[in-house]
Amino acid sequence: MSDAIRIAIVDDHPLTRRGVESILREQPDFEVVGSCDDPGVLPAPARFDVLVLDLYLGTDEPSLDVVGQWAEQVKVLVVSASGRAADVVACIRRGASGYLTKSAGTAMFASAVRTVATGGFALSPQLADILSGELARERRMRGGRPPAAALPASTDRPELSPREEEVLGHIANGYTHAQIATRMKLGKSTVDTYVERIRHKLQAGNKAELTRLAIERETAERTPPTDPRATR
Incomplete structure (x- = not known):
């Protein structure tokens, strides 16, 4: 067909x-x-x-x-x-x-x-729940460094507020909503609201898709630019 x-x-x-x-x-x-x-x-x-x-x-x-x-x-x-x-x-x-x-x-x-x-x-539903453990392990191996700075805004990328960028960075690093609330000194309901806004802006239909987007963005942000001197 x-x-x-x-x-x-x-x-x-x-x-x-x-x-x-x-x-x-x-x-x-x-x-x-x-x-x-x-x-x-x-x-x-x-x-x-x-x-x-x-x-x-x-x-x-x-x-x-x-x-x-x-x-x-x-x-x-x-x-x-x-x-x-x-x-x-x-x-x-x-x-x-x-x-x-x-x-x-x-x-x-x-x-x-x-x-x-x-x-x-x-x-798979069970995989969405264990991803945070792997991301947290990677964070520890990087010495617990905070999420990288946000990428420059572009015309084809939904713009997030600084707070939303921070929340998404914590999601990429494996934190739960409650842990994010503690780290950002916010109420959990406030973090929940930020997450819903992020999902709407990034058109993430579910937890799995939001996790994927967070991982992709966090990966891009911590990838250092190529140093032209390295090829000399």
Whole structure:
């Protein structure tokens, strides 16, 4: 059908790949256009909308380069046996539009594909809760440094107030609303209000999507500019 969501699948486990393909083909608004164990033989990006990608493809290392390469061209939904927060954060930073564990049910899987295809962000519910632990660990490894200064405003980026930027930075560093309230010497209800404003401005539909946006912004803010002298 012309308005179907076109999907390609990459998984190096034949039985898992066939199971994923079977689930997707049962959905009337899905069209599977490719299914393989090697991303190198996928159809051209113009032929599909969503790539359902296994994170570990025959090695002990996550295929983050594959995530990054394809995320520049199509929506990438990572479906992995790994529920490690470090893997989730790494995939988000490489541009993945969603991350599900392979324990996700059929309905959640189908819903995640639709969410990703329409520009949203999908995440297994239990992963949204453990991301804060990983971000807090990274913060400790950086010596507990505060969030970086806000990026300069741009015409294609929603402008947040300084307070909203501060709240979003704390979210990216893994703090709960109550912890943010303590650090900023505000009431929790005030922090809740800031978070709702941020979600509205950034068009973040849920906690998972707000976490993704916070991680992406925090990553960009703490990436130092290239020093021209370094290439001399």
